[in-house]
Amino acid sequence: MSAPVKGGERRRKIPGTNGHTAGKDPAEGRVSRVSGATTDSPGRPGLTPPPDAGPPVRHPAAPAPGEPLGAHYDLCFGCGGGQPHGLHVRSYAGEGVTVTAEFTVQPAHQGAPGLAHGGILVSALDETLGSVNWLLQAIAVTGRLETDFVRPVPVGTTLHLRAECTAVAGRKIYSSAVGRIGSPDGPVAVRADAVFIRVKVEHFTKNGRPDEVKVAMTDPDARKVARAFEVNP
Numbered sequence: 001m002s003a004p005v006k007g008g009e010r011r012r013k014i015p016g017t018n019g020h021t022a023g024k025d026p027a028e029g030r031v032s033r034v035s036g037a038t039t040d041s042p043g044r045p046g047l048t049p050p051p052d053a054g055p056p057v058r059h060p061a062a063p064a065p066g067e068p069l070g071a072h073y074d075l076c077f078g079c080g081g082g083q084p085h086g087l088h089v090r091s092y093a094g095e096g097v098t099v100t101a102e103f104t105v106q107p108a109h110q111g112a113p114g115l116a117h118g119g120i121l122v123s124a125l126d127e128t129l130g131s132v133n134w135l136l137q138a139i140a141v142t143g144r145l146e147t148d149f150v151r152p153v154p155v156g157t158t159l160h161l162r163a164e165c166t167a168v169a170g171r172k173i174y175s176s177a178v179g180r181i182g183s184p185d186g187p188v189a190v191r192a193d194a195v196f197i198r199v200k201v202e203h204f205t206k207n208g209r210p211d212e213v214k215v216a217m218t219d220p221d222a223r224k225v226a227r228a229f230e231v232n233p
């Protein structure tokens with residue numbers, strides 16, 4: 001792993017690439033804002049929106065800016081209240097197609113002593129990025145999520161996250177997120193880019209537990225889920 005350099009930026013060489021730097025031909029693949037490396041490759045769908053992508057459109061029925069989004073499922077590791085060691089991420093609708101969220105690192109979330117596990121931080125990013133789809137009223141699952149870990153995050157830290165949808169192309173929803181330490185203006189700890197893929201409710205009933213999906217849909221606290229299902233039958 002390469003060492004951090006001034007400004008939190010890093011230059012890393014990803015195996016299988018030639019260590020491209022920012023400004024290369026986009027056709028060669030996505031150029032990471034942070035690392036400067038390209039990560040898309042021919043035959044492997046990536047994080048660069050295609051030429052026919054358009055801007056995201058906030059759904060008229062999306063929650064108003066500032067409104068808490070609540071948990072979409074009580075047992076969700078990211079946001080559910082029914083997971084004692086879950087992240088309990090609290091998300092709020094933002095302006096446009098953005099979401100803000102907060103997550104406080106607990107002792108159960110450690111990797112190294114006193115520091116958040118990287119996978120936990122990815123989960124918090126995934127949860128926040130996924131919540132953006134509510135503003136599109138789209139049911140979608142994470143297809144790909146790429147993370148840069150910029151600073152260690154100590155236990156007890158409240159991570160302030162912000163995610164924004166940047167483009168939509170067919171079923172693909174492109175979003176980016178950043179997590180800052182201590183306040184919405186604090187130092188950047190993590191960044192991520194992701195593509196979500198729209199799915200039908202059958203994705204959950206066929207692959208998951210149909211009875212729990214049904215229960216979740218009748219839970220008044222999951223009314224936003226039900227609303228999304230209604231517009232995406």
Ligand SMILES: CCCCC/C=C\C/C=C\C/C=C\C/C=C\CCCC(=O)SCCNC(=O)CCNC(=O)[C@H](O)C(C)(C)COP(=O)(O)OP(=O)(O)OC[C@H]1O[C@@H](n2cnc3c(N)ncnc32)[C@H](O)[C@@H]1OP(=O)(O)O
Nearest residue numbers: 045046072126127130131139140141142143144197213216
């Ligand atoms: C219990 C009740 C509640 C149920 C849940 C309710 C609601 C959930 C919805 C929202 C929840 C709101 C907030 C939640 C917040 C966070 C939750 C975290 C989200 C997750 O944590 S969720 C778990 C992890 N996630 C998965 O478990 C996905 C596993 N996976 C698959 O299920 C398939 O793999 C799938 C469906 C992704 C695609 O399969 P498919 O057959 O439907 O579609 P296909 O392959 O044809 O791809 C179509 C187009 O997407 C492009 N594409 C595909 N994969 C790509 C990739 N990886 N990278 C870049 N592009 C990709 C193709 O290139 C093509 O693009 P093109 O159209 O241009 O050709």
